[in-house]
Amino acid sequence: ETGVTQTPRHLVMGMTNKKSLKCEQHLGHNAMYWYKQSAKKPLELMFVYSLEERVENNSVPSRFSPECPNSSHLFLHLHTLQPEDSALYLCASSRGTEAGELFFGEGSRLTVL
Amino acid sequence: GQNIDQPTEMTATEGAIVQINCTYQTSGFNGLFWYQQHAGEAPTFLSYNVLDGLEEKGRFSSFLSRSKGYSYLLLKELQMKDSASYLCASMDSNYQLIWGAGTKLIIKP
Numbered sequence: 001e002t003g004v005t006q007t008p009r010h011l012v013m014g015m016t017n018k019k020s021l022k023c024e025q026h027l028g029h030n031a032m033y034w035y036k037q038s039a040k041k042p043l044e045l046m047f048v049y050s051l052e053e054r055v056e057n058n059s060v061p062s063r064f065s066p067e068c069p070n071s072s073h074l075f076l077h078l079h080t081l082q083p084e085d086s087a088l089y090l091c092a093s094s095r096g097t098e099a100g101e102l103f104f105g106e107g108s109r110l111t112v113l
Numbered sequence: 114g115q116n117i118d119q120p121t122e123m124t125a126t127e128g129a130i131v132q133i134n135c136t137y138q139t140s141g142f143n144g145l146f147w148y149q150q151h152a153g154e155a156p157t158f159l160s161y162n163v164l165d166g167l168e169e170k171g172r173f174s175s176f177l178s179r180s181k182g183y184s185y186l187l188l189k190e191l192q193m194k195d196s197a198s199y200l201c202a203s204m205d206s207n208y209q210l211i212w213g214a215g216t217k218l219i220i221k222p
Contacts, residue, residue, distance in 0.1 A: 002155050042117065042212040043156075043200070056209075090155070098208040100146050104155035 003027040006091050006105035013081065014113050021076040021108045023091030031097045032074045034066060037088040037107065049074060050097045081112045115139045117213035119201050124219045125191055133186045133199050133216045141206020145177050145184045148200040150215070156200055160186070188218075196220045 004025045013019050025032065034046040048056035049068040063085075065077040074091055088109050092102040118136045125131040137145065144163040150156040162168055162177035162184060174187040188195055198215040205211055 002157065004155070040121065040214055042214045043202075043210075045209065098143075100144055100161060100202070100204045100208075100210055101158045102148075102156075102210075104157070106153075106155045 002103045002105065004091060004093055004103050004105040006089075006108050008108055009106065010109045010111075012111045012113065013078070015081060015083075017081075018077070018079040020078065021089055021091075021110075023074040023076075023105055025072055025074075025091075025093040025103070027093055027103060029093035029095055029103070030071060031094045031099070032068060032071070033092040033094075033102065034074065034076050035090040035092060035104075037090055043090070047076075048097060055097060078110075081110075083112050086110055086112045115203075115205060115211045117201055117203060117211055119199075119213040119216045121214070122217045122219065124221060125188075127191055127193060127220055127222050129191050130187065130189050131191060131218065133188075133201075133218065135184045135186070135201035135213060137182050137184070137201070137203040137211070137213075139203045139205040139211050142179060143204040143206065143208055145175075146202045146204065146210065147175055147184075147186045148202065149197050150200060151197045159199075191220050193220050193222070 032049045036044040047066040067075040088107040090107045091105040116138045147159040148156040160175035167176045172189045200215045201213040202210040
């Protein structure tokens with residue numbers, strides 16, 4: 001139990017569907033992150049939020065849309081995805097954006113058909 | 114460009130010692146991190162080095178040489194539960210973590 005909870009754990013969707021991934025942290029942290037993890041590749045940082053404000057967007061396609069309504073919750077809205085978007089999506093939190101100790105959720109395994 | 118290199122896979126025997134190497138090239142440096150990730154689970158923080166030398170934490174130790182852009186994670190008295198992927202990450206001058214692809218460690222009885 002890392003203090004970061006992600007739902008759903010598994011998601012299968014068609015390319016025309018719209019779905020959302022949810023992340024909640026119970027650690028009182030100020031920064032939250034979305035990462036993409038593909039097999040045998042480094043973690044790819046997608047979005048960073050600090051105190052609910054987006055501070056980093058690493059050239060992520062617009063079919064991925066983040067939302068951070070408060071410092072404890074983070075969403076990733078998905079629409080018209082491609083099969084190559086199939087991956088494990090990890091949420092993480094940290095005390096601040098300069099802290100390298102991240103606390104990860106167990107991830108949402110996404111399969112796009 | 115920024116780059117982290119670590120072996121893709123290593124195999125070791127229960128009870129033995131294994132060293133996982135990591136070399137890094139980043140724009141600036143604010144520390145070197147190691148994470149452990151069991152299959153199907155979240156990565157968890159293991160260690161942090163910002164100064165040269167060895168940091169020991171139980172059976173696990175981490176070493177850093179900033180002049181060589183090099184770190185290693187040393188695991189002693191290996192147990193079957195140490196079978197996992199080990200992720201090396203360097204923090205650059207913008208406090209962004211640059212990740213390696215991970216080393217899958219297989220422990221055999």
